[in-house]
Amino acid sequence: MHTVALNHLSNAERERLLMLARSRLTRQVATASSIQPADRSQPLPLSWAQQRLWFLDQLDPTAGSAYHMPLALRLSGQLDRAALQATLNRVVDRHESLRTRFVSVAGTPRQVIAPVGTEVAMREEDLSALDAAQQALVVAERSASEAGDRFDLSTGPLIRGRLLRLAEDEHVLMVTQHHIVSDGWSIGVMVKEFAALYAAFAQGQPDPLPALTIQYPDYAAWQRQWLQGEVRQAQLDYWRHTLSGAPTLLDMPTDRPRPAVQRYTGDVVERRLALPLVEGIRALSSRHGTTLFMTALATWAAVLSRLSGQKDLVVGSPVANRQRTEVEPLVGFFVNTLALRVRMEDDPDVATLLARVKATTLAAYAHQDLPFEQVVEVLQPERSLAHSPVFQVMLSMNNTPGGGPMRLPGLALSNVETGTPAAKFDLALSLSESPDSLVASLVYATDLFDRPTIERMLDGWEMLVAGMVADDTQRVSRVPLLSPLARKRVLGFSAPVASALPVDLVHAGFEAQAAQRPHAIAVSFEDQQLS
Incomplete structure (x- = not known):
């Protein structure tokens, strides 16, 4: 009876049922298998995500340096230097990932964890004798140096600090980590713990934070055991089917030819969207049952398609990959990258594209456990040092928990720019949402693009977003990328000649x-x- 019913389904309906069954199998296995402390007397394996970055660092040290995570804070007020050092030390004591280095044993990388009580090295420099202009130059130089100085994964430590004294009541704190031991979610965890610990230590109180039940190496060992057999095969089958035949290179019009070896040098252009347009995007998303990310992906893919001339493309997107509650309070490298394929060969209208992107995104989320490197292995694309495999363009939403504003005794904190970002991809668009704004930041490879080109690209994206918001029944190919004034300027005339x-x-x-x-x-x- 079930066989007869399935035979009457279309291929698309059958595939949706299979996908649903696979995702349920994945969730059932994940729920049944709890994370237990790993045997510390045995070699500790790397997680799949860590192994990817370790191999990348071995292959190309320049690429490894592109995965640094710098953070700089201006501390205004009376700084308790002893409480600051004690706070940093305690955060590192709490999280084994921050005390981890990576050594090769018979060609296989392993985690080696330093004992509790390892003090965080804090380089200090007094700039109070310099004037404001000189201080700004030195802060910028030190920020660039901290962000770029290479970590040695085999010796560690993979977190370092620097404290610049500008005045009696003014300091800049810089903390840099390697991505192999941390991620964006982890920054939020550390900020929250830093605030709680500093407040306690500055007032002579004990550590107020609850003990952690597991550590990142426990998760890494569990992941190796769980992600195999039927669970792994179901995810492999999904990605193999979804990305079969997809183009491996998005051929965008660039200002210069692509170098033979990717250098990761980048810059960023920011754009704040006007509130009426932001409200229009939210209304469009509400009408079609999409999240802000899904709508953004549809618009971003549409612009990339129009500029490249490709109707089938793949956009990468990071996911926190913390689907289990016990890993939420941990510092570590959990984030995974999804390859989201968007097809527009049939010249869909806006509503159809949004529905298509929604289905693609939900299916990818249901299969997000498979590490991206294993997706690459199953696809076997032609490897190149000139660009990343599978996709060269990213989209992300900056919505990881930040722990709220830090309120420290006697101190006011503000962010300090950490210099030019590394460009791991040709283009990486990130969106930051607040109740009254949406800020788009587009990081680009300076080897390929000039800043005016990127500014025009953001102009086109903003114009297309406005067009889709205004009319979701029109064909995506007909949504304008240029304002009337820009169109006249491009065409080079204002009246017939x-x-x-x-x-x-x-x-x-x-x-x-x-x-x-x-x-x-x-x-x-x-x-x-x-x-």
């Missing part, structure tokens, strides 16, 4: 010019010229 030649076709115009000036230079390249 009489042609200098009485011809209508390009080749005919070329022939007419050649007949009039046969000896004029037509083409030049380096030291060669053709008439």
